[in-house]
Amino acid sequence: MGGVVDTLRQGGSAVTVVETTGPRDAERLAALAASGALTEGVIPDAVVASGGDGTINEVVNGLLAAPLLSPPALGLIPLGTANVLAAELGLPTGAADLARTLAGAAPRVIHAGRANGRLFTMMAGVGLDAHVVEGVDPIVKRRLGKGAYFLESLAQIARWPSPRYRVTLWDAAGRDSVHDVASCIVAKGHFYGGRFVCAPDARLDVSGFQVCLFLEGGRLAALAYGAALVTGQLARWGADAARAARGGLGYRVVPAVRVRIEGPLGDPVQGDGDTIGRLPVDMETAAPFSVLAPPLRPVSQLR
The missing domain is CATH 2.60.200.40 (Tumour Suppressor Smad4)
Incomplete structure (x- = not known):
């Protein structure tokens, strides 16, 4: 993750890194991030999930739970076991290419599923x-x-x-x-x-x-x-x-x-x-x- 963050910052992007402490913490932090609570009230352009598919799932649940008509875009730094969503999206694997994607890619609209509210x-x-x-x-x-x-x-x-x-x-x-x-x-x-x-x-x-x-x-x-x-x-x-x-x-x-x-x-x-x-x-x-x-x-x- 560090290489991606460093490249983003070198390119002029403002990046706030927040670490999770346990299960469901990524969901809580994503909801706070989407509302600007982690960036002094400024709504970020994107909330980036760094981890595996389970972490990404938590971030998506938190991001879409935020009371916003248009939540920030989701970005991914895949670090987990399978990284199925990253593969589906065709994300690059190198730090520099991934940073360029996060900084410059046009947001793509996708649909999640909902199972008993999750x-x-x-x-x-x-x-x-x-x-x-x-x-x-x-x-x-x-x-x-x-x-x-x-x-x-x-x-x-x-x-x-x-x-x-x-x-x-x-x-x-x-x-x-x-x-x-x-x-x-x-x-x-x-x-x-x-x-x-x-x-x-x-x-x-x-x-x-x-x-x-x-x-x-x-x-x-x-x-x-x-x-x-x-x-x-x-x-x-x-x-x-x-x-x-x-x-x-x-x-x-x-x-x-x-x-x-x-x-x-x-x-x-x-x-x-x-x-x-x-x-x-x-x-x-x-x-x-x-x-x-x-x-x-x-x-x-x-x-």
Whole structure:
């Protein structure tokens, strides 16, 4: 982070650095920053989140909770394990290039999702996905990074009871459909868990969701879905129902503007890599906001 901040200051930008002290502190500080409380009453042009997807999620929740008609733009200095939002936005990785983006990029409007009142920027999920997120040991995560999720996935699969979830989707015309699934990921962006793709047509700058429905339960199916994800097959299954059937696994990606998920009462709901709620959960698109990033790439370039 220091290199980015130094470059910004050398270029004439006024930067105030505030450190977090614990969980949800980034949310509190972002709300204060958006209102000018940390900059002597001056509303900043941007509030920059320096950290991983969990920190960014907190900052977005704080930023959009501020009582402002037009909150400051969100900027990112990605430092975490997966940095999925940064990848989705196509942010550069070098300190100098990232500083130039923060100082000079035209704000881009994107849409967050809302799950029982809690915002998420990239994805929310229930089922195995959410149990893995909740089960990861923070100490192991700091030591192993993404490896901690791989180990926890194996541990969860070994004891997975294969519950079922009822997912109700509403399209833009208000028509509803009901699906019985083993797991579900509600995607705002096309990347998942780093650079893996499960919803190729998901776009941050479009209202609504691409809902990934994993139909088959059981340990073997969970392993097969995981293998398909990391090898790039899952996205192709979602685009070709016949291919999914030939592969022996049920997988669909369905667009929706509203989502309700029911299942075991109190089951975790993950959003952007952290637990953000419990079942049952209702999701809809939140108000749009601005982010400092290069122009969003066409869908054809995201596949």
